[in-house]
Amino acid sequence: MEPQSTFDILQRLLRQGEIFLLGLMREWNAYQIVIAAGIFLLAWGFAKIIGARMHLWMRGLEGWPLWRMRLLVMFHRRLRLTLFVFLIWTVTLIMREATWPSRSYLLGIIAMLATAWLLIAMATRLIRNPLLRFLVRYGGWAWVTLLIVGLTDEARNLLDSAAVDIGDAHFSLWLLLQALVLLAVLFAGARFLSVTSSATIRSNEDISPSMQVLAIKVLQVLLYSSAFFIGLRTVGVDLTGLAVLSGAVGVGLGFGLQKVVSNLVSGIIILLDKSIKPGDVISLGETFGWINALGARYVSVVTRDGKEYLIPNEDLITGQVVNWSHSNEFVRLDIYFGTAYGDDPHVVRRVAIEAAKGVGRVLSNPNAPVCHIVGFGDSSVDYILRFWIADPTKGLTNIRGNVYLALWDAFQEHDISFPFPQREVRMLGEDAAKDARAE
Structure with a gap:
């Protein structure tokens, strides 16, 4: 006007x-x-x-x-x-x-x-x-x-x-x-529906955790996109120009946002193939921890010392990832020790297995602990003790320490000794001693 x-x-x-x-x-x-x-x-x-x-x-x-x-x-x-x-x-x-x-x-x-x-x-x-x-x-x-x-x-x-x-x-x-x-x-209505629907999806035990995350994210995208376009159309805004804008955004994505798009696509692939899910224990390089959350761009991994690593989704697709609980939660751990040559290897193996079985988190069924001789060292007979646990999220170092303590107590009880390097100093005759002083 x-x-x-x-x-x-x-x-x-x-x-x-x-x-x-x-x-x-x-x-x-x-x-x-x-x-x-x-x-x-x-x-x-x-x-x-x-x-x-x-x-x-x-x-x-x-x-x-x-x-x-x-x-x-x-x-x-x-x-x-x-x-x-x-x-x-x-x-x-x-x-x-x-x-x-x-x-x-x-x-x-x-x-x-x-x-x-x-x-x-x-x-x-x-x-x-x-x-x-x-x-x-x-x-x-x-x-x-x-x-x-x-x-x-x-x-x-x-x-x-x-x-x-x-x-x-x-x-x-x-x-x-x-x-x-x-x-x-x-x-506000889309957010309310998203929160309500997300709670319903998370409470459904028939849906796997990874599919729950995927369903929630797809639902959020649909709800917020619908709210945006419905709002603009209701007030009379012509959305024809958005087609040109979306084309320009696509060109920008192709050149400047390759990594962002790669992480987004990788996140969708991770959710679809169910290779990892919240709660899984994984190792990626030097990082060991459990999955805290799956994001659109990154995966949150929390380590035992409380550090939270935000790992890009692309690294999980292209890198070598050890998933300790992918198909099941059973994890085998190995510890090495040695005993003196004077100790009976049959007794050592039996005592080591019984000691491992007495530790709380060590499984006795279906995979019981086993102990094998792996070599004869310079001053000890070398053994490997293998045992299984079903709760890797509670830590690996602590259970290894508990088994070592159980071995120590059991070997002390059965008079089995741990060898350690020893050195002997021999004094030669008096002439040798004089020559040594003369030098």
């Missing part, structure tokens, strides 16, 4: 505002404002008294579902406005029955505004994102206020007059606000 049209709209708004202010000067309108102010003070006082007692009662609650506690907290934070809505509607209905409707007209408008603000405030508490919550809440408050006081057409024309025309496209401030509020609502 032309600037003159915008000026005319502002003039009409100013005239209506002047008429509204003059109307407040009338006797009964002034009385209604005083009554509304008194109701607000009364609600503020009741909220002080009830709120403190309600807070103490809420602190003593135990065993309530989380959603009920959140609802109580939300109600407690909006207690003053809730009491105000209840009291002003009570007073308004009584006055409508006791006197002329015009003498409670302003109270009715205030009651409708307060009710709408309360409902919007409570509904937007479900939105976790602070920016989305801010946009939806204040946009909703502004719009219902204009709707109730009857200024929607003037406000819409004013916002629509601030526009920019690009070709056949008309972009106005009204269109921008519509898009922001609608997209915020749709994204």
